[in-house]
Amino acid sequence: MPPNTPPESLNPIITRPLPNAVVYDLTSPTQTTITLPPNSTWTSGLHYHTTHTEFLLLLHGSIRLRLGGGATLLTAPKSGEGIEITIPRFARHEWSRAGGDAEDASDVVVIERTDPADGAKSVFFWNLNGAILEFSERRVQGWYAEFWLMIELFSIFWALDNYPVFLDLSRFGGIGRGVEGCVTYLVLAAARGVGWIGGIDGVRRERMPRELWVESERRGKGKRG
Known part of the structure; x- marks a missing residue:
């Protein structure tokens, strides 16, 4: 993204390459769709929010989620309904592709949104x-x-x-x-x-x-x- 790119010409689909490959779909101002391809080492990093409650909707694939003091493995149901996880304010959290036995050759797709939905x-x-x-x-x-x-x-x-x-x-x-x-x-x-x-x-x-x-x-x- 060159420094002088006009705002009206920005592409809302942002792709970063391996090893920490990720695709951000920023089409909507109130939610972000994050796609992690196979072999991606991308991680959100351990962090927290003080003024927003965050929601992660796992639509496809498996992720490893650390929330508070525990870690868990989550896999999206094949029905396509997804699994939504609530991240309270001040809760330390981190997520990434599951890896290990849960890893497969398909993408992981997660939608992130917040309350308030202020953009x-x-x-x-x-x-x-x-x-x-x-x-x-x-x-x-x-x-x-x-x-x-x-x-x-x-x-x-x-x-x-x-x-x-x-x-x-x-x-x-x-x-x-x-x-x-x-x-x-x-x-x-x-x-x-x-x-x-x-x-x-x-x-x-x-x-x-x-x-x-x-x-x-x-x-x-x-x-x-």
């Missing part, structure tokens, strides 16, 4: 993929470019209710989760500060459809700082 999830995926794809197209790589990509991604996380667990202390119960939260907040806040000084804004108008940008501004989802 923040779509804004998140547009900007996340925009930053990653722009980085992959740069001629200059190396640690310096990777550092600024990290700052940009962390700025997106900070702005759009996506909090990674950098230090997994779940085995220590409530105290451990409290420390986790402090570490996450401090890392993202520091990254956002560096980004502000460097003039980096993770949420950018040219990375998403114009209508979505206008709505996100109205709702305050393209927040700064």
